[in-house]
Amino acid sequence: MVFLIRGHSPSLTCLQPMLQKIAFTFCIAWSLSACDLGSKTVQFADVTAQSGISFTHTNGAAGEYFLIETTGAGGAFFDYDNDGDLDIYLVDGFDLQGIRSVPINLVYQQGDHYWVREPNQDKGARSRDAAHYAVALSPWPDSTDVPPRNVLYQNNGDGTFTDTGQESKTGDTGYGMGCAVADYDNDGYQDLYVTNYGPNVLYQNNGDGTFADVTEQAAVGASQWSTSVAFLDYDNDGELDFYVTNYVDFTVETNKVCGGYVRTNSQGHRAIVEATRSYCAPLEYGGVPDVLYHNNGDGTFANVSVAAGINDPSGKGLGVIALDYDSDGDQDLFVANDGTPNFLYQNLGNGKFGNAALAKGVALNGIGESEAGMGVDFGDYDNDGDFDLFVTNFSYETNTLYRNEGVFFKDVTAVAGLADPSHRFLGFGTNFLDYDNDGDLDLYVANGHVLDKIALFQSGVEYMQEHQLFRNDNGGSYTEASSISGEWFLHKQISRGAAFGDYDEDGDVDILVNNCGGEAKLVRNDGGNRENWLMVRPVGTHSNRDGIGARVRVVAEGLEQIRQVRSGSSYLTASDPRLHFGMGSRTGVDLVEVRWPSGLVQRLEKVPVNEVLIIEEKVGSQ
Template structure:
């Protein structure tokens, strides 16, 4: 977090819970001889816990810097966390999705101190000033302006939330405008990923759903425990449309979805998914066939930056337009993702201009790279095509 080349560890914590602090929640039947149904207790029943930041000293040693870094003192109910340079000042900031309380947005001053500023930057609540049940989270440039936006999965009745970065690290809740609100109201979202599903150069949205209350249908007839997964395609005009269930293959199977990890498992240029489910087997979802549009992918290796190049930014320029990807394995929910970056290239045969902004402050530029390949690029300028 202070650009010393070593990856630090941020730990999001949830609530104070113990066997002694285990309230009864569920459905009590007053009459009729039916058995009471014990079920999920909302996070409102418990006190939130502070998160922790551990500074990497090297040699597998860490120092707890939560107090001196400004992280402590903010009790949330964290379920998702992701780093990104939201204000593009050269250092990694932090966003934490909290369950039922205000989300946290920590702005890095570049020297390892963080200021929590979610309220004033517009990223703490929804557009009505209400906290939501943040679970999964991911970041990406949804509207093609080069700045990292935030997507958060929430509880049924709330909708998922799209925070568009209006530059310099300030955000607007544009969920209604982009068309995500209504389609997500009946679902409880967990794992998620912003990815280019159709290789048209614009980021789409994948959401894994599953209710937390086993007996939810006893209480609300419109809700189910097992739920469908959702995919939203980017219309390239600031709005999204949901892909019909019959068009998503095996991903259409309902499950009680939770964790979701994303990556190109079969190395064919599109992103696959592994999904963990409550009380059921995992799903391995491999995109069928070859991508019908061209693509290009990158695996970065830092030399002066951290070796995994976490936080480094790739900007691909082509025909007057730009695509941006940030190297990141975080996000989603209870998962870690493939660190390779994939760009959809439409019908293009080469990437005209690829610029890499390393976290060390260095910059690398490559021109006219052929599509249909992964390239390994080191911070010292070495580049090679990867053959799997």
């Protein structure tokens, strides 16, 4: 069954897209920064104030330099009330005022000098309480105040949003990290999983605007330091499973003093000057195995991590995506690890996974080094029919673009023009998106450093940083377009999670950003819909209802594009589950092909552009 939902038509005449491209090409040739195309180029506008979104993230910083203060939080675009437009969920942290502990590497403090043991002299943890106990003990300053909570905003359909308050019952007050969205029980309503520094939470959508906390009965409330989540049907049984990345083995009881040191004494103790004290690197702490939950089909899940072969304790996972990188019909997993080799878990088809990252060329960068992986996304940026990978990394590294060569991946960051522009930035949220609807995938990166005093240690690097937008130059390379794409890109922020979706239903991709310790931002794409577009939303019947894992191929007047339905990507976030295709000046789609997780293949011909196409899985398709 197929449904067409009428979209908005392009506002320009047929000649204007061509003139826009000519002008943009001229601008690229003569320097982007010197060229002002005004309304002829796509502009991104901060519309937070007029949207009704009023959310400030709490990182809880209180001068103790707890590592959890650095990671920030994410959010989601999703349609929780099934009214056809995207609502917003934002994850908050917790106030850490009052939590104190003596750093385990501290010998003594002398004036403004901290004398600390060398790393191999650490005494180790004295009392490793579960992370959530430390957070739960934090005294809220005034009992009459309302503690920070996660917030669900309902889309009013007119560009504004309303805080649902406590009515939706999704206002978790833990130290929040990320979230993912999926209809895990196949009842037609989107459910929500929230990761925390401490117990995670599963909210089941009741279908009446409220959610129920079913964490305990579903057996999914692990209390590690969890970060990103990806829903997937790894065994293709029609029930959605999910993968949770865990970061490092840290509690306030194992906090350390880190920073620039000025000298070492005869006992091997280092002196760290208070003015240079900052957050420790993750290498100071051990990794924690990730978790794979199998859906039992009765509202409960089983932790199958060990049996599935994904319980590697060396990982320090921050980002995860589920994708079929080898085009064999089942879902694989890529995990971006912070400072340790990335994981690429190849689905072996028997309930088990094998880590193929090193063999496939994505464990390290092109010169054989581990990087500090943060956010991750996949897409077919070169339109060659397979999925490539993009990972955001630390400053003085580069973000990394891995091109899928069929048998293995190749680091093509430099040749694609993405190395030098990312060198001084620390990237988190990211997305392959066609922001200008021209038919190829561009790149967006939300930046912001983790070290408040980074300027003391790395020349030219700042704590607050601009975001970056890279325009795809027809499949082979990228050119940074930030400077011509609106004042939004002039603002320096400490950004973390970034979600992407068409919240105003006008045919182009907008952005939601959660800033660490700062205001969340809603950013509207103005002008992307001057070119034509198509959005596809598969609805499974034999496959999982969300169609997660379905691969969609769209052919239009010689242009062929592929996408895959996913839940969970970027960094700590969930984006619009509908698949967005830019069509350029093409006025019709020759073919839409859906390869469902069930193995069914469905084809539609002669599809109009500028529509949201809902395709229901038809049993009996070839």
